[in-house]
Amino acid sequence: METKSIQTEEMETVAPIITPETLLAHWQGHRKLTRKTIEAFPEDQFYAFSIGGMRTFAQLTMEIIGLSAPGIRGVAFGDWTFSDPELNHSTPAPATKEEVLKLWDLVTEYIDLLWPQIPAKRFHEQEAAFGQWDNTIIDTILYFIDNEIHHRAQGFVYLRALGVEPPAFWDRY
Secondary structure (H helix, E strand, O other), X not given: OOOOOOOHHHHHHOOOOOXXXXXXXXXXXXXXXXXXXXHHOOHHHHHHOOOOOOOOHHHHHHHHHHHHHHHHHHHHHOOOOOOOXXXXXXXXXXXXXXXXXXXXXXXXXXXXXXXXXXXXXXXXXXXEEOOOEEEEHHHHHHHHHHHHHHHHHHHHHHHHHOOOOOOOOOOOO
């Protein structure tokens, strides 16, 4: 089977497969589901429960927060530093689940604030996220989403092991 490549001039007139607005809605849908997963955890188990030596869901949640906040700043402006210790992925989880949820919501608002500032051409630029992972910006964003899904799935397993029904995996609204 022969495939033909699309010429650059033609690509400019072809509608994108996914718009930046649709990608943001997709990411924020996953964030809503992860938030529901955090809410489902019994407070004491959020910080203590793990299986097979994996990190607690509080630690996994902080990794997601720690990638998302400086990650969106890197995506928008090319600033991949961890300058805010509140948002650094090595920061321990706040003392209560309620505080974690407040931090989660702040990061969600931060993503919504910075997203419209990303120029469309930026999504196709190649850059080393956090000075380490060379990729296109769109692929870095997809990594953030994939990483969150992976850790949320660990949280689902934890919840089931604790006898708690996790939220429906498709309910991202």
